[in-house]
Amino acid sequence: MAEGSWPGERLIVxxxxxxxxxxxxxVSGSHPHVRRFARTLCATPEDAEDAAQEALxxxxxxxxxxxxxxxxxxxxxxxxRNECLRRARLALRPPEPAGxxxxxxxxxxxxRRLEADxxxxxxxxxxxxxxxxxxxxxxxxxxxxxxxxxxGLSVAAMKSRLHRARAAVHRSLQHGARGGDDG
Numbered sequence: 001m002a003e004g005s006w007p008g009e010r011l012i013v014x015x016x017x018x019x020x021x022x023x024x025x026x027v028s029g030s031h032p033h034v035r036r037f038a039r040t041l042c043a044t045p046e047d048a049e050d051a052a053q054e055a056l057x058x059x060x061x062x063x064x065x066x067x068x069x070x071x072x073x074x075x076x077x078x079x080x081r082n083e084c085l086r087r088a089r090l091a092l093r094p095p096e097p098a099g100x101x102x103x104x105x106x107x108x109x110x111x112r113r114l115e116a117d118x119x120x121x122x123x124x125x126x127x128x129x130x131x132x133x134x135x136x137x138x139x140x141x142x143x144x145x146x147x148x149x150x151x152g153l154s155v156a157a158m159k160s161r162l163h164r165a166r167a168a169v170h171r172s173l174q175h176g177a178r179g180g181d182d183g
Contacts, residue, residue: 009070035052043084047088051087
């Protein structure tokens, strides 16, 4: 396998058939790509490592369900994206008071999930520097000074990136809300 390329079809087919060496080579050959993608999507390096590991475990367990061998990269990216989104949602969820549970109707739950996916997609589309600031400040709830210090920025530079990130997410959500009704 060439440096920087995804594992080939022969290896994938072998892994799908249950060949242990093929599975091992497939997982190790996919790891750098999965890790790189997780680092661009997840809020923290720790979440990225966890998401990459989870994706590789899913690859190991479910390689037999992959229908098209050429779809490995997109399948893995989707798994990583979903894991990063799951971790971001958990970070956003306020702790429920003891003994209190809230139930949503099925329709409300679907709408909430669709909206969360739209927001997550808008955040994922940001440039990495803006996404990192937005996630640290708005999702993780870190102070402006803490975010600036962690990223080696002045507070003013951090605020500028945060403002650009929030504006870009807002524009993306506004554009999506119109649903392409241009004509």
